[in-house]
Amino acid sequence: MSVQHPIVAVTGSSGAGTSTVQKAFDKIFRRENIVAAHVEGDSFHRHDRAEMKRRVEEASRKGRTFSHFGAEANLLEELEALFREYGERGTGKVRKYLHNEEEAAPYSQAPGTFTPWTKLEEGTDLLLYEGLHGGVKTERINVAQHVDLLIGVVPIINLEWIQKIHRDTNLRGYSREAVTDTILRRMHDYVHYICPQFTETHINFQRVPVVDTSNPFIAKDIPSADESLVVIRFRNPIGVDFPYLLTMIHNSFMSRPNNIVVPGGKLELAMQLIITPMIWRLMEDKKRMGARQGPVEHAIGVFRPSRV
Numbered sequence: 001m002s003v004q005h006p007i008v009a010v011t012g013s014s015g016a017g018t019s020t021v022q023k024a025f026d027k028i029f030r031r032e033n034i035v036a037a038h039v040e041g042d043s044f045h046r047h048d049r050a051e052m053k054r055r056v057e058e059a060s061r062k063g064r065t066f067s068h069f070g071a072e073a074n075l076l077e078e079l080e081a082l083f084r085e086y087g088e089r090g091t092g093k094v095r096k097y098l099h100n101e102e103e104a105a106p107y108s109q110a111p112g113t114f115t116p117w118t119k120l121e122e123g124t125d126l127l128l129y130e131g132l133h134g135g136v137k138t139e140r141i142n143v144a145q146h147v148d149l150l151i152g153v154v155p156i157i158n159l160e161w162i163q164k165i166h167r168d169t170n171l172r173g174y175s176r177e178a179v180t181d182t183i184l185r186r187m188h189d190y191v192h193y194i195c196p197q198f199t200e201t202h203i204n205f206q207r208v209p210v211v212d213t214s215n216p217f218i219a220k221d222i223p224s225a226d227e228s229l230v231v232i233r234f235r236n237p238i239g240v241d242f243p244y245l246l247t248m249i250h251n252s253f254m255s256r257p258n259n260i261v262v263p264g265g266k267l268e269l270a271m272q273l274i275i276t277p278m279i280w281r282l283m284e285d286k287k288r289m290g291a292r293q294g295p296v297e298h299a300i301g302v303f304r305p306s307r308v
Contacts, residue, residue, distance in 0.1 A: 005088070005127070006149070007086060007126065007147050008148065010128070011041075011197050014132065014186075022128070028279055029128075034126065034283065038130075040097065040130060044074055044078060045073060045074055047073065056185070065189065068186070076133060090120075092127075094120055095114050095115050099111060132193075135147065136196075149202055150200060150201045151204075204232070205231075205267070210227055210228060226264060228264030230261070237258040242254060245270070249273070250263075
């Protein structure tokens with residue numbers, strides 16, 4: 001971790017809704033005039049779409065699993081190197097994964113390929129990562145140790161599957177059967193690489209539907225925000241002003257000493273109230289330290305924001 005070049009990571013599995021949290025960050029950054037370097041987790045996949053398909057088929061013939069959730073299919077060492085370099089010098093190399101024709105058109109490349117590696121823009125205030133492995137730890141690498149604010153997005157599993165099925169069938173053109181096969185193939189890696197990250201996070205946002213999702217593979221609709229609650233868990237509740245949050249977020253309540261539950265429709269408000277003071281703290285630490293750099297342990301807490 002670094003005072004001068006802080007790193008914020010939003011981590012969660014495919015279809016979990018990490019992009020929703022990124023949008024909340026984008027609003028905070030615009031309001032606070034913060035220039036962020038954006039890094040997409042998909043850009044650290046090891047293989048392009050065609051090669052990934054070949055690897056999956058080859059693994060299946062051998063009775064093995066191979067998925068984007070696992071270490072073999074990702075450049076985790078390079079991801080940790082990026083976080084380390086950014087924390088030390090505010091620099092690093094990134095690329096972009098082109099999901100579809102719209103994203104690929106400006107680069108004159110085919111969908112499912114990567115753009116060339118390029119240097120990060122100079123002079124950014126912080127780095128924001130959004131993807132699968134923002135807090136991953138293995139025997140060889142420890143990405144989580146470089147992150148100053150680590151946020152998990154963790155819908156209950158049935159809701160996560162519903163969201164993935166709907167996204168991949170409606171937006172990416174996959175069949176329902178193909179998406180279901182992907183979910184099954186990824187399960188081993190989900191348990192071993194995705195779930196353990198949520199013990200490393202500073203905050204988890206877990207959406208829980210209050211409608212029947214017992215068979216996610218036949219669900220016609222994604223439960224709406226009004227049909228959901230969000231459980232927000234703080235790893236360290238010291239310094240969190242829960243009375244303030246309970247006052248500001250109507251119909252919220254505490255379920256445990258480090259958990260607050262809010263209506264699904266209040267998720268964005270909750271994120272703004274919780275995350276904004278944390279970003280202030282990172283930026284104030286950065287300003288106070290000036291050009292000095294070094295590892296620190298940031299005090300991540302939610303205090304009553306006097307600037308709102």
